[in-house]
């Protein structure tokens with residue numbers, strides 16, 4: 432991300448502050464990083480009467496509204512509409528998609544969000560923060576005004592305080608610095624044209640062809656975006672299937688959907704070398720084959736941003752995230768610190784906007800005198816391809832690792848009233864992971880049109896630790912997509928009953944014949 436934000440009237444004025452900046456003031460809470468997590472935690476703490484400063488080096492709102500969730504969804508929806516319309520005028524459709532993206536991202540203008548913080552009583556300081564902890568608790572942040580990164584010099588924008596260092600004392604620190612794209616170790620990659628998702632979601636350029644490296648959420652979503660607008664798109668994924676951390680039915684269904692959108696999906700192969708040639712870039716794969724494209728889109732994961740606390744003796748997980756306990760207090764030498772929290776992507780536990788927001792709510796409660804443990808049971812994982820994915824809770828492997836004996840029910844069906852009405856014959860897959868003894872739903876995934884919405888029922892079921900006995904009795908309105916859940920719930924229920932030696936009830940089937948009339 433390269434954008435450096437300019438100050439607005441809602442921010443503290445560096446000129447006015449210059450004198451006072453020599454005498455550090457101390458506030459109750461400093462939040463480093465002004466993304467989703469900060470936008471949730473900051474106003475809640477301020478509403479309780481705490482003095483709160485948010486330090487942001489780039490745009491207030493962080494990744495989600497400007498470079499990630501929002502532009503990618505705008506492009507996915509535009510691409511879906513274009514495919515559904517059947518037009519081959521990709522130029523016109525692309526222009527319209529860019530227009531939709533600009534509207535959705537407010538043209539990369541964060542002034543509305545800046546006003547939101549100010550209205551909530553949160554002070555914003557623009558610049559790059561570095562943290563220092565004091566031995567007795569609390570500490571300082573040093574903010575280099577106008578700098579957007581650790582190695583950036585001051586910019587020469589209208590911020591006449593650019594380059595100044597302001598010190599602000601904190602009683603409690605919340606690290607909410609997010610994550611940044613990480614490039615895989617592929618020889619020659621630094622010498623060929625590449626994009627990260629940040630660049631792909633801000634560029635107006637529609638390449639003739641693209642190689643997407645990585646088949647996680649970013650790779651799947653952005654492959655479908657580009658293929659929808661006529662870009663020859665190849666997706667390369669090391670593991671044997673897409674979305675490999677989910678149950679197998681998820682990746683299989685999404686692969687079918689991407690292939691249907693024109694993506695050439697190559698799984699089980701790793702890029703070993705990149706060179707210029709072909710359409711621009713040639714990527715040599717470890718099975719001896721090659722793929723080419725105008726450029727490579729790096730969708731191979733992200734790493735937490737720890738620069739601001741690097742020298743402060745905080746514990747880091749094997750995955751490079753700040754280690755936290757279940758109250759999101761940061762660990763040092765294995766012990767939680769009472770005055771340092773980490774929320775959002777930087778702790779690596781639930782790297783989604785809703786994950787950041789949930790953790791921030793838990794921490795805001797602690798800051799305002801109501802400490803509690805976070806419970807991420809049922810945290811949803813959505814992928815907004817068409818059809819979309821909603822997964823929650825444990826996979827079968829995760830459940831077994833946690834000591835459960837599991838039954839798994841998988842149902843792939845588009846035989847519902849809704850599919851009939853919408854003439855939909857793509858993937859419609861529900862997979863349930865159930866504790867074999869108790870029948871409690873431990874994890875679930877759904878792939879189908881609008882699964883991100885109707886799959887919410889599975890999120891609630893896992894969070895509330897409901898049984899499949901109950902789930903199989905839930906009635907869905909006809910003709911709603913939610914009817915896809917019934918066959919899987921009944922199958923899981925019957926498997927659990929069989930194990931207990933009880934006779935299975937006769938299943939009724941999700942697809943009532945009424946929809947087939949005529």
Ligand SMILES: Cc1cc2nc3c(=O)[nH]c(=O)nc-3n(C[C@H](O)[C@H](O)[C@H](O)COP(=O)(O)OP(=O)(O)OC[C@H]3O[C@@H](n4cnc5c(N)ncnc54)[C@H](O)[C@@H]3O)c2cc1C
Nearest residue numbers: 464466467468488493494499500560609775776782783784
């Ligand atoms: C392409 C893409 C699509 C995505 N789509 C979705 C989606 O649809 N749904 C979903 O839930 N999630 C999605 N995500 C994930 C989501 O964007 C992140 O989980 C979320 O933005 C994390 O919020 P955060 O507050 O932890 O960090 P961020 O939003 O990254 O905010 C951190 C902020 O900290 C600032 N910062 C860092 N270090 C410093 C410092 N030293 N000083 C000052 N400021 C600093 C950064 O400038 C940044 O603005 C997507 C991610 C990508 C890449």
Ligand SMILES: NC(=O)c1ccc[n+]([C@@H]2O[C@H](COP(=O)([O-])OP(=O)(O)OC[C@H]3O[C@@H](n4cnc5c(N)ncnc54)[C@H](O)[C@@H]3O)[C@@H](O)[C@H]2O)c1
Nearest residue numbers: 615645646647648649667668669702730731732782813814
């Ligand atoms: N809808 C959403 O909520 C959403 C959307 C996009 C991203 N995100 C979040 O953004 C983060 C980053 O997503 P991501 O998809 O970049 O990361 P990821 O870690 O989920 O997936 C990266 C994939 O790249 C593959 N890979 C790594 N090196 C490779 C190589 N050399 N060749 C081929 N494949 C390689 C990995 O096997 C993995 O499957 C995640 O935390 C994700 O949850 C969320």
